[in-house]
Amino acid sequence: MRDNEKVADLIALEELLQVQFHDRTLLQRAITHHSCCVETAVHDSYDTLEFLGDAIIGAHVVEHIYRTYPNATEGEMTALKSEVVSRRVFARIGQKLGLFPFIRIDLANLRTFNERSRDSLCADVLEAIVGAIHIDQGPEVARDFIARVILPVVEQVSQEADINPKGKLQKVILQRTGNLPRYRVLEQSGRNNDRVFLVGVYEQEHLLGMGRASSIKEAGKLAAKEALEALRRKNG
Amino acid sequence: MRDNEKVADLIALEELLQVQFHDRTLLQRAITHHSCCVETAVHDSYDTLEFLGDAIIGAHVVEHIYRTYPNATEGEMTALKSEVVSRRVFARIGQKLGLFPFIRIDLANLRTFNERSRDSLCADVLEAIVGAIHIDQGPEVARDFIARVILPVVEQVSQEADINPKGKLQKVILQRTGNLPRYRVLEQSGRNNDRVFLVGVYEQEHLLGMGRASSIKEAGKLAAKEALEALRRKNG
Numbered sequence: 330m331r332d333n334e335k336v337a338d339l340i341a342l343e344e345l346l347q348v349q350f351h352d353r354t355l356l357q358r359a360i361t362h363h364s365c366c367v368e369t370a371v372h373d374s375y376d377t378l379e380f381l382g383d384a385i386i387g388a389h390v391v392e393h394i395y396r397t398y399p400n401a402t403e404g405e406m407t408a409l410k411s412e413v414v415s416r417r418v419f420a421r422i423g424q425k426l427g428l429f430p431f432i433r434i435d436l437a438n439l440r441t442f443n444e445r446s447r448d449s450l451c452a453d454v455l456e457a458i459v460g461a462i463h464i465d466q467g468p469e470v471a472r473d474f475i476a477r478v479i480l481p482v483v484e485q486v487s488q489e490a491d492i493n494p495k496g497k498l499q500k501v502i503l504q505r506t507g508n509l510p511r512y513r514v515l516e517q518s519g520r521n522n523d524r525v526f527l528v529g530v531y532e533q534e535h536l537l538g539m540g541r542a543s544s545i546k547e548a549g550k551l552a553a554k555e556a557l558e559a560l561r562r563k564n565g
Numbered sequence: 566m567r568d569n570e571k572v573a574d575l576i577a578l579e580e581l582l583q584v585q586f587h588d589r590t591l592l593q594r595a596i597t598h599h600s601c602c603v604e605t606a607v608h609d610s611y612d613t614l615e616f617l618g619d620a621i622i623g624a625h626v627v628e629h630i631y632r633t634y635p636n637a638t639e640g641e642m643t644a645l646k647s648e649v650v651s652r653r654v655f656a657r658i659g660q661k662l663g664l665f666p667f668i669r670i671d672l673a674n675l676r677t678f679n680e681r682s683r684d685s686l687c688a689d690v691l692e693a694i695v696g697a698i699h700i701d702q703g704p705e706v707a708r709d710f711i712a713r714v715i716l717p718v719v720e721q722v723s724q725e726a727d728i729n730p731k732g733k734l735q736k737v738i739l740q741r742t743g744n745l746p747r748y749r750v751l752e753q754s755g756r757n758n759d760r761v762f763l764v765g766v767y768e769q770e771h772l773l774g775m776g777r778a779s780s781i782k783e784a785g786k787l788a789a790k791e792a793l794e795a796l797r798r799k800n801g
Contacts (some may be wrong), residue, residue, distance in 0.1 A: 345591035368750075368781065376639035377631060384627035384646075391620035392699070395613060410620075463628070468704065514604070545604065 342431045348462055349472060355465045359457040360431050362440035362450065375457035387414050389475045393483055398496035402546050405493050412486045416452045422479060423451030423517030428458075455479075494553035501560060502532050510537065510556070512549045527553045578667045584698055584710060591701045595693040596667050598686065600674035611693035618696030623650050625711045629719055634732040638782050641729050648722045652688045657679060658715060661686030664694075691715075731791035738768050746773065747794070748785045764788045 339353050343359070350356045355378075363374035370376060389413035390413050396405050401409070412418070423429070428451050438440055455478075463474035489491050495510075502510045528548035529539045538559055540551025573618050575589050578596070586592045591614075599610035600648035606612060628641050635643070648654070659665070664687050672678055691714075699707035723729050731746075738746045752763035765775045776787025776796055 371636060371638055371782075377637070377642060380639045380642050381627055381631045384624040388620040389623035391617055395617045395700075400607060401613070402607055403616045406613060406616050460631075464631075546607075549756075 350465050355461040360462040364435040365433050376432050378457040378460035379453050382456035393480050400495050413483050419452035419455050420448035423455035428454050463542040498553040530556050575628035587742035588702050591697040598670040599714040600671040601669050614693040614696035615689050629716050636731050637729050649719050655688035655691050659691035664690050734792050736790040766792050
């Protein structure tokens with residue numbers, strides 16, 4: 330590819346990303362697979378930028394989850410994070426954003442290339458672009474990019490995966506009544522390792538759902554699920 | 566513990582951390598193990614702050630590695646990161662900082678408690694404190710705290726683990742001569758999956774070391790190791 334074509338490509342990519350780079354060689358690197366530069370991959374391919382971007386995205390996704398789902402347990406947050414920060418989700422975002430045509434790859438240097446490789450490349454390059462933005466533009470621009478391009482999927486994934494029933498119930502109840510749902514342990518039986526808790530979830534004094542499990546956390550989650558199902562039936 | 570004792574403790578901890586909180590209940594939460602608040606752990610224990618702090622520390626450690634070892638491969642960076650962002654290292658930092666006496670834990674609620682639990686608590690609380698600083702003080706104060714308390718171990722760990730010989734060699738050669746070491750493929754034999762590369766590392770035209778492996782990366786790493794050993798023998 331000639332140099333002026335390369336530059337035109339990078340400008341088009343900047344428009345897509347809504348970010349103008351000070352140093353376009355960083356953006357160039359973020360879209361370059363190591364098959365294009367076997368001997369100089371450490372400096373010219375996206376590998377280390379991808380490593381950086383992955384960690385930065387992780388921190389922002391976790392912060393977003395922490396702030397958005399204040400009633401989720403650490404286990405629920407971890408589950409949601411690992412659903413979001415996944416090859417599958419990043420590939421979907423990268424493909425939708427239209428990154429693929431910009432990626433520089435030397436197919437002759439690769440053994441196999443299929444639809445999955447395509448997805449995987451888009452996921453890699455999305456992360457590498459975040460790394461490049463962070464280095465070139467600083468943490469605030471990177472944060473804004475992540476907020477615009479990646480964080481919107483968190484709620485989507487959280488609903489798909491049915492991972493956070495207590496957070497979802499809170500949102501629904503808050504919208505309907507202005508109150509927060511409350512959880513109460515209604516019954517506790519067994520002892521030591523065989524304990525069973527029955528937890529109820531209430532809006533004011535109105536029982537919305539109940540759940541039974543070996544921990545209060547899990548029982549509360551089941552109660553919230555039951556409450557959400559009951560509300561769906563009522564509205565459906 | 567009476568309320569004024571609690572406050573005195575939190576003030577002492579703030580002095581230790583060199584951070585003054587706007588909302589001390591966040592700091593209080595960061596040092597509270599869920600054994601102290603079984604029923605209200607989601608809001609009163611450090612679990613979710615730890616989850617947040619872990620991700621934030623991860624991002625800063627990765628950025629620091631990226632900036633400090635520009636010649637490291639993604640694999641070397643990943644190895645160094647996982648050495649640094651580990652229970653063992655965080656426990657060491659937390660213990661050295663003197664966090665243990667501040668941690669609130671209800672031993673009667675725990676089955677076993679030993680030296681390892683102590684370490685593990687210090688690691689948890691270090692992460693939770695970073696999460697609390699981030700929420701209470703914003704990303705810059707959190708970054709400064711991490712730079713002061715955690716990042717100094719990166720170089721230490723990198724030397725302990727002998728993980729990054731190319732980076733180390735570069736530093737040594739740059740200090741001695743103002744030049745960067747250069748790597749050259751001297752020989753290439755075999756084919757396809759049985760390739761073997763011989764790589765030499767040079768300061769100007771002076772051969773410092775050689776390494777042989779099935780990838781250029783790995784051969785370069787071995788060459789750097791050999792060079793470092795030769796320099797040590799020369800100086801020892």
